[in-house]
Amino acid sequence: MAPPLSDKIRPSSIEDIVGQEHLLGKGKLLRNIIDSETLPNMIFYGPSGVGKTTLAKILAKHTSKRLFKLNATTASTADIKDIIAQIDTFTAPNGILLYLDEIQYFNKKQQQTILEFIETGKITLIASTTENPSFYIYNAILSRSVIFEFKFVNSNEIKKALIRVIKFIEKEEKVKVIASDDVLDYIATLAAGDVRRAINFLELCNLSSTIKNKSKKISLDTATQLNFSGNIRYDKAGNEHYDTLSAYQKSMRGSDPNAAIYYLARLLSSGDLISACRRLMVCVCEDVGLAYPQIIPIVKSCVDIAMQVGLPEARIPLADAVIMVCLAPKSNSAYAAINNAMSDISSGKIFPFPRQLQNNHCDASDVKNKGQFYLYPHDFENHWVAQEYLPRELKNTKYYIPDKNKTESSFNSYWNKIKKI
Numbered sequence: 001m002a003p004p005l006s007d008k009i010r011p012s013s014i015e016d017i018v019g020q021e022h023l024l025g026k027g028k029l030l031r032n033i034i035d036s037e038t039l040p041n042m043i044f045y046g047p048s049g050v051g052k053t054t055l056a057k058i059l060a061k062h063t064s065k066r067l068f069k070l071n072a073t074t075a076s077t078a079d080i081k082d083i084i085a086q087i088d089t090f091t092a093p094n095g096i097l098l099y100l101d102e103i104q105y106f107n108k109k110q111q112q113t114i115l116e117f118i119e120t121g122k123i124t125l126i127a128s129t130t131e132n133p134s135f136y137i138y139n140a141i142l143s144r145s146v147i148f149e150f151k152f153v154n155s156n157e158i159k160k161a162l163i164r165v166i167k168f169i170e171k172e173e174k175v176k177v178i179a180s181d182d183v184l185d186y187i188a189t190l191a192a193g194d195v196r197r198a199i200n201f202l203e204l205c206n207l208s209s210t211i212k213n214k215s216k217k218i219s220l221d222t223a224t225q226l227n228f229s230g231n232i233r234y235d236k237a238g239n240e241h242y243d244t245l246s247a248y249q250k251s252m253r254g255s256d257p258n259a260a261i262y263y264l265a266r267l268l269s270s271g272d273l274i275s276a277c278r279r280l281m282v283c284v285c286e287d288v289g290l291a292y293p294q295i296i297p298i299v300k301s302c303v304d305i306a307m308q309v310g311l312p313e314a315r316i317p318l319a320d321a322v323i324m325v326c327l328a329p330k331s332n333s334a335y336a337a338i339n340n341a342m343s344d345i346s347s348g349k350i351f352p353f354p355r356q357l358q359n360n361h362c363d364a365s366d367v368k369n370k371g372q373f374y375l376y377p378h379d380f381e382n383h384w385v386a387q388e389y390l391p392r393e394l395k396n397t398k399y400y401i402p403d404k405n406k407t408e409s410s411f412n413s414y415w416n417k418i419k420k421i
Helices: 029-036 054-060 077-084 109-113 116-118 155-173 181-190 195-207 220-224 239-253 259-271 273-290 295-309 314-325 333-346 406-419
Strands: 042-045 066-071 096-101 123-131 146-149 176-179 215-220
Touching: 029 146, 042 054, 054 096, 054 123, 054 181, 066 077, 066 314, 077 109, 109 116, 116 123, 155 176, 155 195, 176 195, 181 195, 181 220, 195 215, 195 220, 239 259, 239 273, 239 314, 259 273, 259 314, 273 295, 273 333, 273 406, 295 314
Parallel strands: 042 123, 042 146, 066 096, 096 123, 176 215
Antiparallel strands: none
């Protein structure tokens, strides 16, 4: 079985890797480490198709250690033990360089198996992962490793890789390949930062184009046929899911309807209707809140409509709601108030209730002043009477601080007048 084109043209030198200038540029930390030819334990973290595996393979050539490669999706504890058995043998006199791809799929026990050999330096680990290392990698390994974050590759850098692919195809197939800048721009953009994905797209376009007069022209029409919903890059269980939700809510909080609608579209295009609705309802309560409390049931109604009609029509009421949230005045005073109160509770500030707030109890014999002494506010002018409601130990604590928006200012002014503050 022939290897995919992306493997055939995998870069063999750092200079051929596109993107990751923040790591591999002259004077950058990772580049300096590579140039020193002394490799520490390293974890490469970032999305797929951005050069993690490629760089690990290049680094393997810069060491005298024996290279072993494992993919955690298929490797077992027995595979790890087979590698450990090679330590201090004539087959690995200078130690072992272990490249462990997708380390997040190893459980804690499997990761612990190699820990003691990492500590002694008999195994140098280069691990790659698409998930946040803090959540998936054993702390003892994290503390002994340097983490480098790889980022999506911009379209201009991806175009450089596509041009190299075209030259490779021309040499292999002995045919002239013609692809305009518009075609390359389209493929590079559609790949959404994933170089391998862009190469696969170009390979599909090449396979579906016919040869005429020893040349092959890849048309924009051919390239646009790649753009179907199955090509949308999204992982509901990974970092991209949470990054999209974070950008979605932060855009609403930041009152940017254009950005918020864009991220809503990304969620809905991936079919993630529930997450779009849930985060919208959280946002309207957290970030609009008391500045415009009437919007909360409005947004809930939009969400109910969206859930009833389903996709694709659900996009319409959700767009209404998202734009309303973006344009509404903002206040997080209620959010801050409950957070502060929860913080006090979690720190152990659990005190007795004021006697007047308790349910009716029989007073014990040692209680000198018997009775509840609760003052019913509706029996007093303006339905308010001065009375202590917080436990005595928390007297005068302020959890809620009114914001200066129109609604809260109005409420605050009213109660200040009633309470004669």
